[in-house]
Amino acid sequence: MCPGCGSKTRLCIRCDTVLERFPLYCPKCKQETLISAR
DSSP: OOTTTOOOOSOOOOTTOOEEEEEEEETTTTEEEEEEEO
């Protein structure tokens, strides 16, 4: 989900995926946000 507008993004993350400062792009609001996920 996009942290800016709350809509779905096209990214699928598995439960064992580790992301550090990943640029998440939202096609709806056209913003790029750095996320970290574990």
